[in-house]
Amino acid sequence: MEPILEVKGLRKSFKDFTLQDISFSLPRGFIMGLIGPNGSGKSTTIKLIMNLMRKEAGEIRVCGLDTHRHELAVKQKIGFVYDENHFYDELTVLEMKKIVAPFYREWDEEAFTYYVHRFQLPVRKKIKELSKGNKMKFALTVALSHHAELIIMDEPTAGLDPVMRSELLEVLGELIQDERKGVLFSTHITTDLDKVADYIAMINEGRVLFSVAKDTLQETCGLVKGGKSQLTPEVKDRLIGLREGSFGFEGLTTNRKQMQDLLGEQGIIERPTLEEIMVYLVRGYRDADVGS
């Protein structure tokens, strides 16, 4: 079966930033987290997938269809939730639904009513009167009411309280039970992805640093801690984002086994969280830039 989302060699230049050679692939039935610091290119990648910007090179396919050539057919298959509200403030939830629904061939009124009740959305209230959380829930309701196969979410949990974030993650967990669907979830709140993501793609300074299964990533990477005596030149060379203190050091390895062999039994290598992987990689990238 073809991947639900495939991005190959994507490129887009701006005055002071270039997104280059972005490639990753999301199989059906999985959630992919797109991580990276602010300004790394996550939102630009999503805007290119949604054709909100024009790519200079590369190919994007959703359900096997080229997003440029089959734009409308592709958008029928995508449900989107963005980091901020783009609905019309002056309209009520019901009025807004009436505007959006006719554009989807497979709009499902029953699904809409189900999610409205589940999220307890006040349908007669104007969008501007909704809380930030309810605005996101409304966007999610629309995204889930037209049998979308791919759900694209750009920082949907930014600014939400933990209860709402956990509610959102619960819905995503349920959604992915349908193995024909897929979710691309961009965020820098990586704890959300620790809970639900199957794959992780990390972007930094406009490049993909890796795109792998989350478990593989956490099994191969390790957070290395040790005393000064253990920091041999060989160990030093293999650590990313190394920080040395007066008592010891900390760094990230992308080859846990090799590092364990180098350090022997005295070495402490912990399973890193996604946040730690992101922080160390970005730090390592910056250190390399400063050094070069």
Next chain:
Amino acid sequence: MLTLVLKDILTQKKKLWLIVFYGVFMHVALYSLGDAGAYGSATVGITYIFVLGACAHDDKNRSEILLNSLPISRNSLVMAKYLTSLWFLAIGLIASTLVGTVAHFTGLDRGLVDSETLGIMVFIGLLLVSFYYPVYFLFGYLKARYYHTLLFILAIFVPGLLATMANRVGLPGWLGYFLEWLNHSHGTMALGFIGAGLLLFIISLFISLKFYQKREFA
């Protein structure tokens, strides 16, 4: 596409009751421009307020991002906006005519709308929209804001100024003959204005379609 027109009306429903107020205000404020000037300006004023209002609502919350993420072609989005402008122009025409007619029958110095005036009203309205939309679709609402203010001032005052200048200085020979010929048939003049307006409107639509294909939503 009609859903998009409905969206532009719904987002401004609060303002709809102000139409009559705008009509009265324009007729009074631009009293000195004569019948054609006042009817035309009131129509343009109302059309301007609602056309710009619809674009402003799309700009607020950057709702163009929402529209362009839906399964709608960019061409449909542009065409819907042009269709919306015709609806608002029709509202402007009706409101301006109603206010002028009421003024006429209550004994105020205001003539009834004739075919010539109607032609001018439609022409100026279409002219405004035709010049505004391409710039809006190329740059977006915010970047076009100085341009549309200038355009509005021109649309309201230039026709009156040109008429005054023509009276004082006189028209070039060929234009004088042409206008004299048109004057013999008010119907022809009205149709001429409407035809010219529609031609501009269609040219403007094609330019906007081209511009909007290139827009990016960063």
